[in-house]
Amino acid sequence: MYKAELWKEENQPSLRNFDERELIDSVNEGLGLRGKIEKIVDQIWKDGFDGIYFIGIGGTYASSMQVEVHTRGKSNLPIFVENAAQFLTTGNKRFTKNSVCILSSVSGNTEEIVRLVERVNEIGGTIFSFIDTPNTVLTQEGRYDYLIVSPKNEQLKFFMVANYLMYKNGDFPNYNKYNEEMEKHLAVALVEVEKAADAWACDFALKKTTNFHERPDLPHYFIGSGNQWGATYSYAMCYWEEQMWIRTKSITCEEFFHGMQEIVEWDTPVTLFIGEDEQRSLGERVARFLPKVCGNYTIIDTKEFKLEGISQENRGTISHLVMRAVNNRVDAYMEHFLRHPLSIRRYYRQFDY
Numbered sequence: 257m258y259k260a261e262l263w264k265e266e267n268q269p270s271l272r273n274f275d276e277r278e279l280i281d282s283v284n285e286g287l288g289l290r291g292k293i294e295k296i297v298d299q300i301w302k303d304g305f306d307g308i309y310f311i312g313i314g315g316t317y318a319s320s321m322q323v324e325v326h327t328r329g330k331s332n333l334p335i336f337v338e339n340a341a342q343f344l345t346t347g348n349k350r351f352t353k354n355s356v357c358i359l360s361s362v363s364g365n366t367e368e369i370v371r372l373v374e375r376v377n378e379i380g381g382t383i384f385s386f387i388d389t390p391n392t393v394l395t396q397e398g399r400y401d402y403l404i405v406s407p408k409n410e411q412l413k414f415f416m417v418a419n420y421l422m423y424k425n426g427d428f429p430n431y432n433k434y435n436e437e438m439e440k441h442l443a444v445a446l447v448e449v450e451k452a453a454d455a456w457a458c459d460f461a462l463k464k465t466t467n468f469h470e471r472p473d474l475p476h477y478f479i480g481s482g483n484q485w486g487a488t489y490s491y492a493m494c495y496w497e498e499q500m501w502i503r504t505k506s507i508t509c510e511e512f513f514h515g516m517q518e519i520v521e522w523d524t525p526v527t528l529f530i531g532e533d534e535q536r537s538l539g540e541r542v543a544r545f546l547p548k549v550c551g552n553y554t555i556i557d558t559k560e561f562k563l564e565g566i567s568q569e570n571r572g573t574i575s576h577l578v579m580r581a582v583n584n585r586v587d588a589y590m591e592h593f594l595r596h597p598l599s600i601r602r603y604y605r606q607f608d609y
Contacts, residue, residue, distance in 0.1 A: 271454050273588040276447055283443035286409030290416055290435060296384060296402045297420045305382070306354040308333065308421065310414060313340040313368040316360045318490030322483045322576050323414040329534055331427040335418065340368040344375060353380030358417060360385070360410045364392025373399050386413050411486075411576055434570060441565025442574065449561045449581040457582065460554060461589030467525050467552070468502055468594075476502060476525045477516065479542055481509035482535030483576045491529075491583055499598040500590055509538035517545070526553040531575030556582055 310320035317339050324337040338348060340359075351357075357376045361369045364387045373394065376383050384402040387394050388410075395405055404413070423431035464476065476496065480488030485508050492506035507516050509528075520526060526546060530539035546553040558578040563571060591598050603609070 270458070271451065271585075272458075272592060274450065274454075274585075279447050279450070280443040282408050283412070283446060284439075285406065286412045287416075287435075287439050287442065289404060289406055289413060290420075290439075292404055293413070293416050294420050296404075297417060297424070299402075300356055300382065300384070301421075301424050303382070304354065305356045306334065306352055307350055308335045308356050308358065309338055309348075309351060310335070310358050311338040311340050311343055311372060312359060313366060315362075315490045315494045316340075316366075316369070316410065318486040318494070319360065319411045319414050320486075321489070322411060322486035323418045325485065325535075326415060326483055326533075326573065327418050327422060331422045331425055333421055333425050333427070335421070340372045344368065344371055351376075351379065351381060355379075355381045356384060357381055358384045358386075358414070360387070360414070361394050362388040362410070364389040364394045366394075370394060384417070386410060411580070415573070434573075437565065437567060437570060438574075441563075442577075445563045445566055446577060446581045448564065449578055450585055452561060453582045453585045457585030458589045461586055461593055464525065465590060465593040472503075474503070474523075474525065476504050476527065477520075478504060478506045478527050478529070479509055479512055479516075479539075480506075480529035480531075481538040482531055482533040483572075484529040484531040484533075484535075484539070484579060487576045487579045487583075488529050491579075495583070495587060495598075498601070498604060499587075500594060500596060501602070509535070509542045512542050513545075520546070520550050522549070522551045524550055524552060526550055528553065528555045529579055530555060530557040530559070531572060531579065532559055533572035533575055536572070558582075 310323055312318070312320045317337075320337040324335055327333060327335045357372070359369055359372065370393055373383060377399070383400045385394060385400045385404070387403065387405050388407045390405050395403065406413075419428060419431060419434070422428040428434070467474070467476075478488045478492040489506045492504035496502045496504045528539060528542055528546065530536060530543065543555050546555075556579065558571070558575045561578055563578070566574065587598060
């Protein structure tokens with residue numbers, strides 16, 4: 257039997273792959289884009305629109321789902337989410353020359369996003385792009401109406417756009433106070449989450465890599481809802497499947513009881529993400545059920561982290577960022593125990609398909 261314990265080193269250092277200064281600077285750099293974002297949104301608002309469409313693929317689609325659910329119960333703004341590949345094949349008759357497409361790309365050359373930009377330009381809609389990598393296909397002139405080139409923090413940038421749109425629509429009266437709080441405390445609060453989660457993440461990763469080597473055929477189930485659903489979906493797919501090559505299935509808390517509930521057994525590996533937004537009660541329902549039938553479940557609840565300086569009323573809006581901070585620690589140790597660099601791909605971008 258091959259166990260991950262065989263890989264664990266004596267006196268293993270804590271906080272593997274952790275650069276506190278870089279993390280703080282990165283979040284603050286993202287928050288520092290607020291002036292640019294507001295200026296662009298002001299112009300979009302002035303020009304008018306019949307719909308705001310967050311469109312992505314893979315991880316950017318997950319971020320789009322997060323921002324849509326963030327606004328859904330707070331605003332009557334016509335904010336929609338689309339999968340880029342589906343938009344390219346099926347289209348959307350509601351998307352017109354008066355619509356706005358908001359997109360993001362880390363590489364700056366993602367195939368579906370490049371084609372999406374071409375399609376939106378054909379329709380005549382407005383494009384607001386966040387691109388991480390300069391001097392790439394998606395930063396070329398003529399492909400966009402508005403462009404911000406800045407690395408990382410895609411989820412944060414999308415929420416900043418949505419928050420300002422809601423402010424202009426009269427849905428976010430505490431917008432300025434909210435931003436003052438985030439700009440003062442968020443970066444350090446997220447770093448402290450990583451520190452607090454580190455020892456637990458190491459043990460969790462050790463357990464899960466052991467599970468994987470004992471039963472590589474058994475998928476690991478991830479469950480979440482609200483702004484945690486994007487985190488759940490992308491973490492299962494983009495991290496455990498794409499980067500670690502571990503079979504997973506992701507499902508929403510609300511759908512868990514209409515199918516997946518029946519196939520959970522005592523040894524089924526299950527991880528539940530619970531946030532602090534309006535859909536928290538959906539996760540709590542799953543949390544009450546799991547101990548009755550499963551002995552191999554884990555619950556990660558953002559409410560357990562202190563978040564110094566972040567008020568109770570605002571915690572739910574950043575639950576997805578807190579979960580990302582926790583999973584940063586998990587990833588660092590999964591990579592270590594799997595002995596598999598997360599940058600390696602078997603098929604993705606390795607050949608044409």
